[in-house]
Amino acid sequence: MQTAVKDYLPLFKFRICSLITFSAVVGLISAHRNISFANIFLLIVATMMASAGASAFNHYFDTDIDAVMQRTKRRPIPSGAVGHSKAVLIIAIGLFATSILITFKMINYMAGIHLFLGGFVYAVVYTVWLKRRSWLNIVIGGLAGSFAVLAGGASAAPELCMPPVLLSITMFFWTPSHFWSFAILYKEEYEKAGIPMLPNVIGEGKTAWYIFINTIVLVISSFLPVFFGYFGIIYALAALASGIFFIAMNIKLLFTLTKEVARKNFRASMVYLSGLFLAVIIERLIG
Known part of the structure; x- marks a missing residue:
């Protein structure tokens, strides 16, 4: 079955990505310094890419349980719209790595560190380590959202705000x-x-x-x-x-x-x- 570009789009969980990105922008605005359209634009692009990459990895790793639940069985991989292949993993890693590179090079190192930690918490700590093991999964996994706010704040200036x-x-x-x-x-x-x-x-x-x-x-x-x-x-x-x-x-x-x-x-x-x-x-x- 031929896979179209549109079949890949649900992998990125745009509603969740939008919430995380909005949180980052609010973090930037709350810092009340160095706010420019260019800074906001770069933050939005980087955060959306990082969130999309982490979400795609979540889809890739959770294929088996997504296939079991009625709510998630129509997702791209369990439904067969997208194959459970290395392509999805490469896309996920590529998006995330590019977002971190953009943040380090075009914003600042501290925003990059926070963005990396947010993606790491969601993709590895929550998805791989905790989701299937502990009821604390979403408690600790919630740090991903916190790091998004911190990334936004740090994008205004790397110093603590x-x-x-x-x-x-x-x-x-x-x-x-x-x-x-x-x-x-x-x-x-x-x-x-x-x-x-x-x-x-x-x-x-x-x-x-x-x-x-x-x-x-x-x-x-x-x-x-x-x-x-x-x-x-x-x-x-x-x-x-x-x-x-x-x-x-x-x-x-x-x-x-x-x-x-x-x-x-x-x-x-x-x-x-x-x-x-x-x-x-x-x-x-x-x-």
Whole structure:
């Protein structure tokens, strides 16, 4: 069967890549220095390429479990649209290596280090080492998103800058609340594939409590930039409003533990993060 270019595109998980790239851009903007269209463009290109490469590797490595789950069996490799060949691996490594080279040569070394660490965490630490072994898979794997924010901050200047560091902490705590909700939604499929997601290890009820407790910590962490004086009233109000909204959805999940509510909580996590990041951008635009 002839493989078309379009068959390869889903390998790159553009929605996830877009989120990671947006996080990196927010990291850059939060640093509030050396912001130019050229810098933003280079960061977007490099982060998209690194994320796409890591995602393609994830598809390559996870072919066996993707074929088992209803949600993923139509992905390019298990569906047969793309062969499980070295070509996919070469594309993945090529994209990732090129992105790191671009970052080191055209941005700076510190942004390159953070971008490399983000891709390494997702492709190797999460995909290869932890996903099939431990319920901590997405907790530690969540560092990939944190490194994206740090890469963005470092692209403004290689010296340590606190706003991106504090936002990377928030990003780290956001990931479990986001993906554990997703894991409740697809509990049976993960169980069938033998993936030890938290709901499969301790049950959905306890997982809902883990989500709630983690979200409390998440919301508290989101106020660190305000506490240390880096952001003002706009960000503070956004953190408060989005935090109350997300906690309310968590409480609903605690007392109405259904797939539909888990789906709503999953989507609420996206609304929460979007509101927080948009507030960062607005603060810097008018600040």
